[in-house]
Amino acid sequence: MKRFWAAAVDFVLGFILSMVLFCLIISCWKSLRIWMGVDWRSNVSFSVMVMLFLILFLLVSFLYSVFFDYVFKGKTLGKKLVGFRACPDMEIKSSKWMIKHALVRTVASLFYVITASYYLVTNKMIYDEVIGNRR
DSSP, X not given: OHHHHXXXXXXXXXXXXXXXXXXXXXXXXXXXXXXXXXXXXXOOOHHHHHHHHHHHHHHHHHHHHHHHHHHSTTOXXXXXXXXXXXXXXXXXXXXXXXXXXXXHHHHHHHTHHXXXXXXXXXXXXXXXXXXXXXX
């Protein structure tokens, strides 16, 4: 169950980082428009904002995974907070494995409800077999 909570913490942290980055980009964009004298009341469509956030969320999730796989050998902040250790001496197999792991985790985070439900039923993550984890 610790793995579930570690994944939940990682998802929430990724979401918060994405929101902070999104707000910073929107604030800078609005400030630049005002500074340039462009009418700040002109509406940008809601779908553009949703797409921007989705792209930022994907980028942050991917970079979060790559960073922790590389620097802390797979032990993310969520795993550190709940005290979960997947493998005692996890070694990153290769940069190819690291990129594959980050991509699969990013896709799984998009469908977090499905990923969490799958874990609660099977006691393993949806992407374990794809990336070659034996857990």
